[in-house]
Amino acid sequence: MAESMKGLHRSHRCTEVSNQNIGETVTVMGWVQKRRNLGSLIFIDLRDRSGILQLVFNEESVGKEGYEKAERLRSEYVIAVTGKVEKRSAAVNESLKTGDIEVIATDIRILSEAETPPFQIEENSQTKDEVRLKYRYLDLRRPDIQKNLMLRSKVAYLMRDFMAKEGFLEIETPMLCKSTPEGARDYLVPSRVHPGHFYALPQSPQLYKQLLMCSGYDRYFQIARCFRDEDLRADRQPEFTQADMELAFVDVEDVLDVNERLLKYIFKEAIGVDVTLPLPRMPWQEAMDRFGSDKPDTRFGMELCDVSKVVEGCGFSVFTGALENGGSVRGINAKGQAGMPRKKIDKLVEFAKGYGAKGLAYLAVNEDGTYKSSFAKFMTEDELKALVSAMQGEPGDLLLFAADKNKIVWNVLGALRLELAKELDLLDPNQYNFLWVTEFPLLEWSDEENRFMAMHHPFTMPMEEDWDKIDSDPGSVRAKAYDIVLNGTELGGGSVRIHQDDIQEKMFEVLGFTKERAHEQFGFLLDAFKYGVPPHAGLAYGLDRLVMHMVHADSIRDVIAFPKVKDASCLMTQAPGIVDKKQLEELGLEVEEVSEE
Incomplete structure (x- = not known):
């Protein structure tokens, strides 16, 4: 009893x-x-x-x-x-x-009293994730998970403390918003009072925080719940938490300065790590060329090397064909891995195919200076020597090459570089390498939509020196956008916003919006801009990702109290579930059965 x-x-x-x-x-x-x-x-x-x-x-x-x-x-x-x-x-x-x-x-x-639990309440449980998440209330008793959530609570407190001292006001923005289809897929909420009409849950407080700048609040901050109906990964959930901010009367340097000091404060106070300021910066183009990623992990080398000029006119058609199609040939040097078994190399080839490669060319420099290669027979001795030299290859090295359109080559080698780093144990979890990635492209071409899309969102300010190319070469215009990256993870991102009418109108035109459509989707913001809008900029962190790195977790699920699984369902509560027919009738909705086919 x-x-x-x-x-x-x-x-x-x-x-x-x-x-x-x-x-x-x-x-x-x-x-x-x-x-x-x-x-x-x-x-x-x-x-x-x-x-x-x-x-x-x-x-x-x-x-x-x-x-x-x-x-x-x-x-x-x-x-x-x-x-x-x-x-x-x-x-x-x-x-x-x-x-x-x-x-x-x-x-x-x-x-x-208690029944015998389905698994032992202990640190570093080896219990299957499905069982742990079904009995999440028991899993949450585990000391390691409790430490994670206590640290998360501390980080949120430290953020609020720092932001308040810096003059930021914490203001809540609505959960029931207007749907704006640009970007990720919205979660929709039907309205009972307005039959046939829907709210959307916020993907971010973006438009509201810009309105707050128009309203004179100067510095806004919020730990905000956000929702995106997209496929899940280790560092993604359908609902997540952003540490969100916006500042008025600022440019890029002001935003980066306050955020560098915020990160230094949090890491010191929460986990005793000293972050050296200023943080390094790297333009987007350099990050892609050197690391094949706009969120590079700089804890190890193995950087990409562009050998397009070296292999120009060689006898290997895979290389020359890629160059003729406007692509490039790039490689990475896995130092000391020339003895890697063929089976393992074949696995890397399959891995590369998963990222869009048609294949992966390799060249092992043996200790005696000879080569073992998938393509050596198509090239002369001099061509091979020049290639090895360009890659700074030495006896014992394994050189891996991708040849295709730039985007595919970057994707393949960027992912392969990380995969090799994991296999070769090159990643020190106690090393915190922060990096600002700056000067992102303003626009990216979508084959699916057959038009340019905003890489961040339609309100991102272009770099002034590139604006004259907006008609002749829109793809080369850089944005005043910046991401904060930690150990290969994008922790957050933001940009300076457009506050001039003419630039905003032109931006919508380039994105294929008619004036009517722009007004239909963003009319309330564009109207607000007519009444005096200050220059403003902002940034948002994924709080879950930040804490995940601080506790060395493999997934953000380990720093969220009640996470969802890959299909966005909750194993514990069985959400989403079927609702009562009466509720659907009140909303004027009818559920149609879709056949398996």
């Missing part, structure tokens, strides 16, 4: 009890982690969110009834225990914060 809390008050969490409390009477409460019955003595490891404390029960101190209760205890029973703090009678447990003390119980109440 569960007992009540009447008259009880918890005096300490488990690890708040220390050798400073020896001789004092304390009351602690939590879950039974482990029970050891030694006949006349029962030892209980009590667990709460702070950690573990050892309790000792003997009939002399706790009485016969209390001792019998202790005998009944099993894993995950919830108990309240009053007792006297003493120095440990047995050996000190160095691995526990409370390893030098124990509490001799004088009273016990069983607040709740």
